[in-house]
Amino acid sequence: MPKTNNISLFAIALALLSCISTSALAANTLNSVRIWAAPDSTRVVFDLGSKPDYQSFTLTNPERLVIDLDQTVQGSKVSLDKLENNSALVKRVRFSKPPKKGTLRLVVDLKQAAQANLFSLPPTGPYGDRLVLDFEQGSGGQSSVKQDLNRNQSTERDVIIAVDAGHGGDDPGSIGPSGTYEKGIALAIATKLADKLNAVDGITAIMIRKGDYFVDLNHRSELARKAKADLLVSVHADAFTSPQPRGASVWVLSNRRANSEMGRLLEKGDQVSQLLGGVGEIVQNTDSEQYLMRTLIDMSMDNSRSAGYQVASNVLSQLGKVTELHKSRPEYASLAVLKAPDIPSLLVETGYISNPQEEKLLRSSSHQQRVANAIFNGISHYFHSYPPEGTLLAKRSSVKHKVKSGESLSIISARYNVSIDAIKKANNLKSDVVRIGQQLIIPRA
The missing domain is CATH 3.10.350.10 (LysM domain)
Structure with a gap:
């Protein structure tokens, strides 16, 4: 009898060890894979049960990137064959034979060579732990932003307005009480605003993002600069920890952010010519290069911040006619999208998505149109009053x-x-x- 008990205990111990061993080998789970395609980039997101332990390497002929997830197993609902994908860079995502037991190997096959950036993100909003893979298109392709700048063929150029819809793709922004994502509200209002601007002869609006994908925050002002934008306006919806706050507000570039960005640009001498136009090339060939560059950029920054504040004041005045205001004057902020010292920039918080009444309003297409019209009226009034030299609006005024x-x-x-x-x-x-x-x-x- 004692011998039988010993055998039973030994069997139970083996079973427990087996469970522990299996658990150790599968400390993580791949729950889903998502692809967010932008015109010039693609983001691939791997949703995981916990923080990933991973390695990666690239292969050529054909181009592909291999990711090894240590101590990870495939979730029961993961099906890569049915993965939604409209990317111009990513051909497909597939599983491959792992190098060792307990490792899950994923291969991302590419349609062309692309720069890759792989990093993990902690849980936030509706998402848990994630491994994020960003692919950037090489210099051979034409930017989707530049493709929009072909309207006015006359000798006078159009006024260029860069319209940025906040968040996007894997970044939902704030989430309303009924589950409304800020990224969708921002895109809807931004699209309506761009349509209004493009209907004006002498103004061209370019969209920083046109769909549900993410654009790096620092890259947004760079896209505006490449398009030679006269203004960058970023559309958002605010949120707070309690449902009481409500109302629209407008934010402009803070002096601290502008000065730090100016210093960064001065350190990158190859970008100064782009920042200052032809003057930059002349300055770079002078003995007092740094002094002149700092003076010229400082003048550009002061002018841009002054213009940005005036546009923001106009927009805020117009918004007050269609919705409640949270702030009666433009506020200064050190935000990533408000970083260009040479481009007048403003961020419009169209309302509090965390307020149930305003969330309902922001979901309404008619209210979105009223808000877009108000932002348009503020921008249009400024540029018809102060049209940049060499533009069609300046000639007509x-x-x-x-x-x-x-x-x-x-x-x-x-x-x-x-x-x-x-x-x-x-x-x-x-x-x-x-x-x-x-x-x-x-x-x-």
Whole structure:
């Protein structure tokens, strides 16, 4: 009898050891795989039961990236054959033979060579632990932003407005009480705003993102800069830990953020020419390069921040006509999307998605249109009042002056508060001489 008991205990101990061993080998589980495709990049997300322990390497001919997830097993609901994928970079995601027991090997087959960035993310919002793989398109492809800049073929350019819908893809933003994602509200309002702007002859709106995908926060202002945008407006919906706060607000670039960004750009000398245009190339060939660059960028920054605040004030005034305001004046913030010292930038919080009443409003297409119209009115009023030099809006906002006896360019310049050079440029004058009866185009100051 005692012998039988010993055998039973030994069998139970073996079973327990087997369970522990199996558990140790499968400390993690791959629950799902998602692909978020953007025009110029693709994000692949691996949803896991806990923080991943992983290694990766790339292979060529054909191009692919291999990921080994240590002590991980495939979840019962994971089916890579039915994976939704409309990426221009990722061909497919598949399982492959693991190098050792307890390792789950995944292979991402690519359609072309691409830069890859692999990192893990902790649980947030509706998501648990994730392993994120970002692919960036090489320099050979044309940016989707630049493809939008072909409307006006005249000698005068359009005013360019970069419209950024906050969050996107694997980043849902704030989540309302009934489960509304901020990223969807932001895209809906941003799209309506872009449509309104594009309906104006002389204004072109470019969308930083056009669909449900994520664009790196630092990359958003870079895309605006590459498009030579005159303004960057980012659309969001606010949230708080309690449901009481409500109302729209507008944020502009803080001095601290602008100064730190200016310093970063000065350290990257190859970007200064892009930042300052042709002037940058001239400055780079001078003995006092750093001093002049800092002075010019500082002037650009002050002008951009001043313009951004004026646009923000206009937008806030218009928003007050269609929705409640949380802040009556523009607020300063050190936010990643508000980082360009050379581009007037503002972030519009269209309301509190955490407030049940405002969440319901923000989900309404008619309210979204009213908010988009208000933002449009604020932007349009500013650029029709202060159109950038060389734009179609500037040409149309000019006035005509007939030269009278005793008038000179300096007198006309002082009367309209416009520089002599601006008047000469607008009229293709080679000298400062004008004649009585001559019709002059006077650009807006």
